[in-house]
Amino acid sequence: MDLTFTEEEDAFRARLRRWLGEVMPALPAKPAADDWPGRRAYDAAWQRMLYDAGYAGLHWPEDAGGRGATPTQHLIFLEETERAGAPYVGANFVGLLHAGPTVAAEGSAEQRARWLPPILRGDEIWCQGFSEPDAGSDLAALRTTAVRDGDHYVVSGTKLWTSHAEVADWCELLVRTDPDAPRHRGISWLAMPMDAPGVTVRPLRTLAGSAEFAEMFLDEVRVPISHRVGAENDGWRVTMVTLSFERGTAFVGEVVACRRMLGALARTARDNGRWDDAVLRRRLGRLHAEFAALWRLTQWNVSEAAAARPPGGGGGGVPGTGGSVFKLRYSHARQELYDAAAEVLGAGALDADHEWVAGRLSSLSYTIAAGTSQIQRNIVAERILGLPKGR
Amino acid sequence: MDFQLTEDQRALRRAARELLAKRFGPDRLRAAVGDPAPDRALWRELGAAGFFALRLPEEAGGVGLGLPEAVLVLEETGRALLPGPVVACQLLAGVVDGVASGEKIVGLCEGGREPVLWEHPAACDELILVETGTECRDGVGGGARGRTAGVCRSAAERVSCAPFASVDPLTPLARVTGLPRAEALALDASRLRREAALLTAAQQLGSAARTVELAVAHARRREQFGAPVGSFQAVKHLCAQMLVRAEMARCAVYAASVTEGDLDVTGAKLLADEAAVRNARDCVQVHGGMGFTWEADVHLHLKRAWLRAECWGTAGEAEELLAAGLIT
Numbered sequence: 038m039d040l041t042f043t044e045e046e047d048a049f050r051a052r053l054r055r056w057l058g059e060v061m062p063a064l065p066a067k068p069a070a071d072d073w074p075g076r077r078a079y080d081a082a083w084q085r086m087l088y089d090a091g092y093a094g095l096h097w098p099e100d101a102g103g104r105g106a107t108p109t110q111h112l113i114f115l116e117e118t119e120r121a122g123a124p125y126v127g128a129n130f131v132g133l134l135h136a137g138p139t140v141a142a143e144g145s146a147e148q149r150a151r152w153l154p155p156i157l158r159g160d161e162i163w164c165q166g167f168s169e170p171d172a173g174s175d176l177a178a179l180r181t182t183a184v185r186d187g188d189h190y191v192v193s194g195t196k197l198w199t200s201h202a203e204v205a206d207w208c209e210l211l212v213r214t215d216p217d218a219p220r221h222r223g224i225s226w227l228a229m230p231m232d233a234p235g236v237t238v239r240p241l242r243t244l245a246g247s248a249e250f251a252e253m254f255l256d257e258v259r260v261p262i263s264h265r266v267g268a269e270n271d272g273w274r275v276t277m278v279t280l281s282f283e284r285g286t287a288f289v290g291e292v293v294a295c296r297r298m299l300g301a302l303a304r305t306a307r308d309n310g311r312w313d314d315a316v317l318r319r320r321l322g323r324l325h326a327e328f329a330a331l332w333r334l335t336q337w338n339v340s341e342a343a344a345a346r347p348p349g350g351g352g353g354g355v356p357g358t359g360g361s362v363f364k365l366r367y368s369h370a371r372q373e374l375y376d377a378a379a380e381v382l383g384a385g386a387l388d389a390d391h392e393w394v395a396g397r398l399s400s401l402s403y404t405i406a407a408g409t410s411q412i413q414r415n416i417v418a419e420r421i422l423g424l425p426k427g428r
Numbered sequence: 429m430d431f432q433l434t435e436d437q438r439a440l441r442r443a444a445r446e447l448l449a450k451r452f453g454p455d456r457l458r459a460a461v462g463d464p465a466p467d468r469a470l471w472r473e474l475g476a477a478g479f480f481a482l483r484l485p486e487e488a489g490g491v492g493l494g495l496p497e498a499v500l501v502l503e504e505t506g507r508a509l510l511p512g513p514v515v516a517c518q519l520l521a522g523v524v525d526g527v528a529s530g531e532k533i534v535g536l537c538e539g540g541r542e543p544v545l546w547e548h549p550a551a552c553d554e555l556i557l558v559e560t561g562t563e564c565r566d567g568v569g570g571g572a573r574g575r576t577a578g579v580c581r582s583a584a585e586r587v588s589c590a591p592f593a594s595v596d597p598l599t600p601l602a603r604v605t606g607l608p609r610a611e612a613l614a615l616d617a618s619r620l621r622r623e624a625a626l627l628t629a630a631q632q633l634g635s636a637a638r639t640v641e642l643a644v645a646h647a648r649r650r651e652q653f654g655a656p657v658g659s660f661q662a663v664k665h666l667c668a669q670m671l672v673r674a675e676m677a678r679c680a681v682y683a684a685s686v687t688e689g690d691l692d693v694t695g696a697k698l699l700a701d702e703a704a705v706r707n708a709r710d711c712v713q714v715h716g717g718m719g720f721t722w723e724a725d726v727h728l729h730l731k732r733a734w735l736r737a738e739c740w741g742t743a744g745e746a747e748e749l750l751a752a753g754l755i756t
Contacts, residue, residue: 303754322751326695333679340431418664427659
């Protein structure tokens with residue numbers, strides 16, 4: 038058990054810090070939360086800066102255009118960019134963390150050459166068309182159909198919770214290509230251009246008041262068969278590659294941010310007098326231990342991924358099971374953190390414009406998105422503990 | 429950074445688990461419920477295997493390993509519910525003659541508490557008292573006058589104590605009422621206290637991980653409504669939460685063994701106490717009516733976890749220290 042960094046890792050961190058110190062002051066102001074074209078431009082420009090400096094696709098394998106960095110270097114990158122207040126992955130999330138890694142792992146040489154470089158440069162934005170009105174936790178129940186017509190699929194159906202759909206160029210889409218096969222075996226993975234005729238996007242307003250997500254209606258959209266990644270009807274397996282990436286590294290920066298926020302909560306409470314309340318104080322102390330341990334769990338998972346890393350680089354994804362343990366605890370801890378923030382604010386927690394209030398609202402999605410806590414517990418119970426499948 | 433067990437550490441853990449399984453199996457555990465005095469022969473065998481001399485330098489007859497390795501071994505004793513002052517003997521090997529070899533058994537108490545509780549009083553040859561508050565000489569648990577930090581030792585028979593009915597059948601307790609003619613030991617009291625907290629947390633971790641296994645084994649075996657109860661989500665989710673608690677505590681305890689930071693140890697103890705106590709309670713629940721019997725081992729984990737949670741820093745104290753750590 039070694040928590041110290043190698044000389045190489047220290048040098049990587051120092052170089053990154055130096056670069057962040059140079060570029061951060063020149064960054065333009067953040068666009069407003071509801072300015073979607075502005076947000077896309079901002080996120081894309083940041084991705085381009087990363088690309089030019091050699092930090093784009095850090096954890097992607099080198100043969101996919103990535104830097105082949107070790108999982109530890111990727112951890113350092115996420116930690117340092119968060120500390121520097123650098124932009125979050127934002128609109129590039131699906132491209133960098135879901136669709137890109139899937140194309141890198143399962144795509145043909147032509148597909149990799151077509152889709153990966155624009156993701157790394159920030160030229161093209163991807164969104165995710167997985168969930169449907171009747172296929173949420175039970176994703177394999179999806180009903181969007183794709184019927185062959187010559188060298189195209191004709192796609193019809195409804196997708197839900199599609200983030201960044203308004204500004205995306207491509208959608209990674211799960212469709213049913215064989216309605217008669219057992220449900221996991223009739224699904225295919227397609228890359229759909231968002232400007233294709235028949236695609237209608239309607240923003241979906243969340244309880245936080247913002248339109249982070251969209252509904253997507255597909256009415257006989259023609260997608261070339263050459264846009265299918267992996268074999269026809271093998272999309273479920275192809276998708277599972279993607280989901281393990283999502284659970285692996287998505288929250289590293291957030292844990293750093295939560296630990297910083299906890300310090301701010303304590304200082305605010307001291308200044309407004311609520312620190313004298315022992316119940317609140319103990320609650321914050323408890324969260325201190327919680328987030329410190331979540332950081333250690335992250336380091337544990339990253340080290341495990343590094344040990345299991347395939348030759349030739351990559352391996353930024355943490356195996357899904359360790360990710361499930363982390364996600365279960367983190368999503369709950371994040372909600373506790375924002376509830377504690379509300380207690381620190383008192384009536385100030387009713388001010389919708391307060392950053393912590395917005396954070397409190399959005400924290401509610403954490404136990405739902407990317408596998409609800411209930412689904413995660415099933416995964417932990419069945420795949421790690423070996424309990425029998427059932428209801 | 430490589431925050432995983434090394435090959436050597438895995439081998440050490442395996443060896444400790446095998447030794448304890450061989451010498452302190454289920455029958456011995458049940459026998460210990462009736463007679464919890466540490467088995468002197470087993471104690472010497474543990475001594476010969478290097479359990480207590482783990483951190484002593486090789487030139488002093490020790491194994492020359494560090495705190496992380498001590499944590500792994502203590503985790504196994506917690507898992508096996510081994511009775512006896514293992515933490516005390518681990519920390520005082522090399523300080524009190526005969527402890528490293530397992531010839532002598534010593535107890536370790538935290539002064540400045542009310543009551544000051546002494547584990548296995550009848551089995552100990554000596555009692556070591558760690559004072560971070562009240563002075564040693566004039567008795568313990570007393571007034572606030574003359575507060576000093578220090579460590580002192582006394583032969584067991586000189587310690588005055590009153591009976592105390594221990595909730596844990598595997599850990600007899602006495603209430604220390606006086607420690608006359610104690611001899612000061614040149615040890616760093618705060619370090620001793622910190623290491624005692626960490627090693628106790630390691631035992632809690634071992635117990636927390638063990639109750640996950642017990643619950644899962646029962647849930648797979650026990651059938652109701654024509655199916656193993658572990659196939660029902662209500663039971664499955666209890667088990668999943670137990671594993672999450674144990675794994676969080678594991679990361680916190682292992683990391684604290686590497687950093688030896690005060691707040692890291694405090695946080696690790698807090699999470700390990702919670703994991704041990706809540707996992708044992710959930711384990712009782714998963715066992716259903718069987719879990720409420722004296723025969724099932726589950727209550728032994730719960731009672732020991734309660735006891736350890738009161739030693740070397742309670743949840744309330746830990747939370748206050750961690751809160752203060754946010755401000756400074």
